[in-house]
Amino acid sequence: MNFFDRLANRIAATDSIVSVGLDADIDRIPDHLHEYDLPRWAFNRRIIDATHEHAAVYKPNVAFYEDADGWAALEETIAYAHGKDVPVLLDAKRADIGNTARQYAKLLDSADAITVNPYMGRDSLDPFLSREDKGVFILCRTSNPGGSDMQNLELASGETLYEWVASLADLWNGNGNVGLVVGATTPDELEELRERVPDLPFLVPGVGAQGGDVEAAATYALADGAGLVNSSRGIIFAGEDAGEQFAEASGQAAKRLKKRLNQYR
Numbered sequence: 001m002n003f004f005d006r007l008a009n010r011i012a013a014t015d016s017i018v019s020v021g022l023d024a025d026i027d028r029i030p031d032h033l034h035e036y037d038l039p040r041w042a043f044n045r046r047i048i049d050a051t052h053e054h055a056a057v058y059k060p061n062v063a064f065y066e067d068a069d070g071w072a073a074l075e076e077t078i079a080y081a082h083g084k085d086v087p088v089l090l091d092a093k094r095a096d097i098g099n100t101a102r103q104y105a106k107l108l109d110s111a112d113a114i115t116v117n118p119y120m121g122r123d124s125l126d127p128f129l130s131r132e133d134k135g136v137f138i139l140c141r142t143s144n145p146g147g148s149d150m151q152n153l154e155l156a157s158g159e160t161l162y163e164w165v166a167s168l169a170d171l172w173n174g175n176g177n178v179g180l181v182v183g184a185t186t187p188d189e190l191e192e193l194r195e196r197v198p199d200l201p202f203l204v205p206g207v208g209a210q211g212g213d214v215e216a217a218a219t220y221a222l223a224d225g226a227g228l229v230n231s232s233r234g235i236i237f238a239g240e241d242a243g244e245q246f247a248e249a250s251g252q253a254a255k256r257l258k259k260r261l262n263q264y265r
């Protein structure tokens, strides 16, 4: 079964389109977890225990794990999420020339889906796109303040660069495994892109800590039952001041976001 069918099943089973972002910032995880060999894994395990009923996927951003202990923590986290039947979307934003991209694509051996950067073109994404059973989310209109610097440039055709990326992504979807990353901080673009590429599921980050539009995110994320709205810090650090009980607040935050999103879809 391909990734988006599995995701649609997971969304139906949990009644949730919430992507819980496991951005386990080592400087923000509770003090008492630093006595463990792998504090980020100890943290994630507790977050997963508290949130998995409300999680359509977990989305660890690899930036928070790119050191020796980090990779070990990430592998433990992925295996544990799978043990709870939750797919894992690795936020890696990768792409490169062919032989390098083939190495990056090995990240998909343990994860179910990945984020990639389209800037180097089709061949740089082939090693990801050819993994028919895995999901590939292509950065399109990102949520950060500088997202418009390049993505909103107008091309000779009159389209913007992000619109062109969306159309290319549609063309590259021969295996039915392509989605787009579109931020909740630009709701007009979200709406317009949903019309342009009605068949591509969106990963919509930017609600919560970045203050994006929850209603627009939920309204436009889904295509054929698959699509995601991510919150990372807003969920995993919801209990930052609660000491050893921190994970309870995360469970409540994930449930609250699920319910809010469900009002609009």
Ligand SMILES: O=C(O)c1cc(=O)[nH]c(=O)n1[C@@H]1O[C@H](COP(=O)(O)O)[C@@H](O)[C@H]1O
Binding pocket: 021, 023, 061, 091, 115, 141, 142, 143, 144, 181, 182, 183, 205, 206, 207, 208, 209, 210, 230, 231, 232, 233, 234
């Ligand atoms: O690809 C992403 O997930 C992503 C794209 C984007 O446009 N904006 C964005 O915030 N993200 C990621 O989504 C997460 C957002 O985290 P919070 O702002 O803490 O919810 C981070 O891991 C970001 O790297």
